[in-house]
Amino acid sequence: MKMAQTKALFVDAYRELNAKKMFWLVLLLSGLVVAAFAMVTINDRGIQVLFWTLDMPVFSTKTMSVELFYKQLFLAWGIGFWLTWIAAILALVSTSGMIPDFVSGGAIELTLSKPIGRARLFLTKYVTGLVFVALQVAVFSFACILVFGLRAGYWEPRILLAIPIVVLFYSYIYCVCALVGLLSRSALTALLVTILFWFVVFLFNAADAALLQFQKQSEAETRQSETRIAAIDVQIDALKARLEKETTDEGRDAMQGRIDRRITERDTEAEKAAGSRGTAGTISKWHRGVYIAKTVLPKTGETTGLLSRYLVSEEEEASRAEAHADEGSSGGGAKVTIEAGESDSGITGDRTPPRQGDTEAEAAKALQAEFRGRSLFWIIGTSVIFEFVVLGAATLIFVRRDF
Amino acid sequence: MTTTASPTMTTTRSRGEDAYAIDLRNVHKVYRGKVHALRGIDMRVGKGEVFGLLGPNGAGKSTLVKILMTVIRPTKQEGHVLGQPVGHKATLSKVGYLPEHHTFPGYLTGAQILDFYGAISGVERSARKQRAPALLELVGMRDWANKKVKGYSKGMRQRVGIAQALMNDPQLVLLDEPTDGVDPEGRRDIRNLVSQLRDEGRTVFINSHLLTELEAVCDRVAILVQGVVERQGTIDLLTQDKRRYEIELAGLKEPNMALGALRTLPQVALDEKESLDSASLAKRVGATGVLATGETIEFDRNIIRVATDDADVVQPVLDVLRRAGLTIKSMRPLRPSLEDLFMEAVRDKQTGEVLKPGAARNPKKRGGGA
Numbered sequence: 001m002k003m004a005q006t007k008a009l010f011v012d013a014y015r016e017l018n019a020k021k022m023f024w025l026v027l028l029l030s031g032l033v034v035a036a037f038a039m040v041t042i043n044d045r046g047i048q049v050l051f052w053t054l055d056m057p058v059f060s061t062k063t064m065s066v067e068l069f070y071k072q073l074f075l076a077w078g079i080g081f082w083l084t085w086i087a088a089i090l091a092l093v094s095t096s097g098m099i100p101d102f103v104s105g106g107a108i109e110l111t112l113s114k115p116i117g118r119a120r121l122f123l124t125k126y127v128t129g130l131v132f133v134a135l136q137v138a139v140f141s142f143a144c145i146l147v148f149g150l151r152a153g154y155w156e157p158r159i160l161l162a163i164p165i166v167v168l169f170y171s172y173i174y175c176v177c178a179l180v181g182l183l184s185r186s187a188l189t190a191l192l193v194t195i196l197f198w199f200v201v202f203l204f205n206a207a208d209a210a211l212l213q214f215q216k217q218s219e220a221e222t223r224q225s226e227t228r229i230a231a232i233d234v235q236i237d238a239l240k241a242r243l244e245k246e247t248t249d250e251g252r253d254a255m256q257g258r259i260d261r262r263i264t265e266r267d268t269e270a271e272k273a274a275g276s277r278g279t280a281g282t283i284s285k286w287h288r289g290v291y292i293a294k295t296v297l298p299k300t301g302e303t304t305g306l307l308s309r310y311l312v313s314e315e316e317e318a319s320r321a322e323a324h325a326d327e328g329s330s331g332g333g334a335k336v337t338i339e340a341g342e343s344d345s346g347i348t349g350d351r352t353p354p355r356q357g358d359t360e361a362e363a364a365k366a367l368q369a370e371f372r373g374r375s376l377f378w379i380i381g382t383s384v385i386f387e388f389v390v391l392g393a394a395t396l397i398f399v400r401r402d403f
Numbered sequence: 404m405t406t407t408a409s410p411t412m413t414t415t416r417s418r419g420e421d422a423y424a425i426d427l428r429n430v431h432k433v434y435r436g437k438v439h440a441l442r443g444i445d446m447r448v449g450k451g452e453v454f455g456l457l458g459p460n461g462a463g464k465s466t467l468v469k470i471l472m473t474v475i476r477p478t479k480q481e482g483h484v485l486g487q488p489v490g491h492k493a494t495l496s497k498v499g500y501l502p503e504h505h506t507f508p509g510y511l512t513g514a515q516i517l518d519f520y521g522a523i524s525g526v527e528r529s530a531r532k533q534r535a536p537a538l539l540e541l542v543g544m545r546d547w548a549n550k551k552v553k554g555y556s557k558g559m560r561q562r563v564g565i566a567q568a569l570m571n572d573p574q575l576v577l578l579d580e581p582t583d584g585v586d587p588e589g590r591r592d593i594r595n596l597v598s599q600l601r602d603e604g605r606t607v608f609i610n611s612h613l614l615t616e617l618e619a620v621c622d623r624v625a626i627l628v629q630g631v632v633e634r635q636g637t638i639d640l641l642t643q644d645k646r647r648y649e650i651e652l653a654g655l656k657e658p659n660m661a662l663g664a665l666r667t668l669p670q671v672a673l674d675e676k677e678s679l680d681s682a683s684l685a686k687r688v689g690a691t692g693v694l695a696t697g698e699t700i701e702f703d704r705n706i707i708r709v710a711t712d713d714a715d716v717v718q719p720v721l722d723v724l725r726r727a728g729l730t731i732k733s734m735r736p737l738r739p740s741l742e743d744l745f746m747e748a749v750r751d752k753q754t755g756e757v758l759k760p761g762a763a764r765n766p767k768k769r770g771g772g773a
Contacts, residue, residue, distance in 0.1 A: 004527070114524050115524060116492070
């Protein structure tokens with residue numbers, strides 16, 4: 001009997017969505033995205049769209065494999081743009097009315113009067129909303145596998161991981177939609193509040209990334225200054241040793257002058273180190289606040305980001321980071337503080353001063369490592385706890401309400 | 404929600420299980436801690452009978468029906484439906500329900516509605532396939548089975564709703580305003596259907612404000628006023644002490660003649676009252692009084708009513724009228740209609756004013772319990 005009831009509710013949800021035509025519209029758009037993927041590939045000169053080639057040496061078989069190109073295409077556009085933004089918003093538009101229509105429509109009394117528990121009724125209704133997304137993602141993922149396989153002989157079954165991951169991501173925001181829809185009994189209110197909530201989560205994600213970036217940058221700068229101070233100390237010691245050996249007054253004065261300049265440099269550098277250490281500390285405090293808030297909120301970005309963790313290997317990631325670092329260093333190097341003109345080549349420990357670009361690359365690497373290092377529990381576990389709490393509250397309200 | 408645990412109550416109940424489809428005791432509902440909608444409902448509906456629930460707007464009828472169907476949670480109750488405590492979900496597979504003001508999702512067809520609600524009522528697929536067309540035929544909706552509900556008229560929706568309530572072959576059927584928005588032909592069909600359901604041995608509980616309809620089909624009724632059962636029983640029993648004889652005089656030119664004749668009755672006291680005739684705007688002579696034997700007598704234009712079901716009591720009245728040379732057109736025994744009963748029940752006994760639904764919000768004004 002329970003199976004028959006559940007099946008009836010699913011069939012009803014399908015009929016409801018079918019009546020809205022949204023299911024087929026979203027599926028059609030998904031088809032267009034896949035068709036666009038099928039038209040694009042790379043060759044030795046650049047990106048090839050159908051039979052025309054756009055000369056772009058950065059995106060060519062010389063710099064990356066076709067597999068990596070398709071992986072990045074799927075992650076950046078298929079997941080990052082289409083599924084987690086456009087399709088998710090369309091899915092919200094399609095499904096935001098399900099719970100409000102269910103509780104405010106004229107049939108709720110009838111449905112509640114049937115031999116089916118209220119909690120089960122509500123949760124089944126919630127799951128039907130997720131099935132909408134699951135079907136969309138499944139069709140999209142299978143189509144992508146097919147396109148990549150046929151186009152480039154790149155058969156990647158791991159793309160199917162997108163189904164659970166995207167459904168999980170969608171369930172984080174859909175539970176808010178269900179709660180607001182239940183309370184307000186209005187599809188529009190549910191939709192708007194959910195999008196607002198999603199935006200807040202997005203802001204926290206952005207703040208997390210930005211603050212972490214600044215923090216890592218400041219930390220790298222602190223380390224850079226400390227390295228320089230150590231280098232200057234070595235230089236000073238060496239100069240002092242030479243001062244001892246200096247026999248002429250002139251020579252001694254000159255040497256003392258060089259030592260004094262080094263000490264001034266050292267002081268400036270120490271000041272800088274203290275400054276960036278302070279900045280790093282302040283940012284770290286702010287970041288900790290954002291991080292705590294994010295621990296409570298669902299991790300939308302990180303959850304969909306998991307897919308790139310599984311699809312793109314560490315080596316590929318590393319090579320990508322390296323490429324990024326090369327790019328960074330070529331643009332930097334303008335701020336050189338140590339008088340390079342003054343030859344101290346003979347002095348032990350006198351190293352080439354590190355350049356600005358290197359700190360950026362270092363910070364980027366640290367940032368990547370930090371994001372990759374975030375545990376699966378923190379990403380999925382805490383998000384699922386959030387979902388349980390919101391959904392639990394909604395279920396409790398539904399179970400206790402008089403209709 | 405409270406349930407009794409005393410052994411005496413249990414034995415009463417086990418006896419009651421056989422006799423009653425619905426056995427409500429002490430049902431209370433307080434909305435959001437303020438509005439006291441039901442104040443101790445005690446009501447019994449026997450198995451296999453057609454039971455009518457009536458009451459003015461705001462009396463708590465729908466609240467009571469919804470409590471039975473687990474749509475609303477009672478604040479306190481000791482009731483049973485088909486032998487199980489109110490709120491027992493599994494029992495609902497044996498209950499059919501037509502809610503008031505229901506609207507089915509417009510994207511479903513009549514056949515799909517029956518299949519869907521049948522499925523969540525726990526009806527097997529094979530049984531659904533068999534019952535749905537038969538029920539649509541029964542309510543006269545066979546030709547519309549595969550058309551979307553959004554194109555249905557109010558009456559058609561009601562018919563499909565009733566068919567839906569019968570999908571699970573219920574022992575008990577609750578119909579909340581079944582004839583709402585239905586044309587006279589449809590009403591007759593529904594009445595016939597209710598009789599048919601009774602003949603099949605099902606219990607039917609009807610909530611309706613159309614009193615004549617209830618009168619035609621109900622075995623027993625309860626009148627709910629301000630959250631309390633004011634009266635309940637068979638219509639015969641409820642009207643027993645309210646039967647009367649009505650004497651109609653033919654071609655009465657001079658009402659004072661009849662009044663004079665009535666005054667000659669022994670030990671009669673008549674209070675004259677005058678009112679305006681709405682048609683001629685002339686004065687209307689009327690009077691009320693008490694006979695020597697204690698029955699009330701009422702005179703209004705050419706009608707004389709004596710509150711009794713004993714024909715002997717009326718004879719002296721006929722005698723004086725005949726003696727005065729008046730022509731008696733007819734004399735017949737009358738039973739009050741359900742409407743009369745209803746109007747009496749909803750009037751405040753002290754002031755005679757019609758009780759306002761809002762008064763239910765002030766429990767101090769009226770005592771709880773029936």
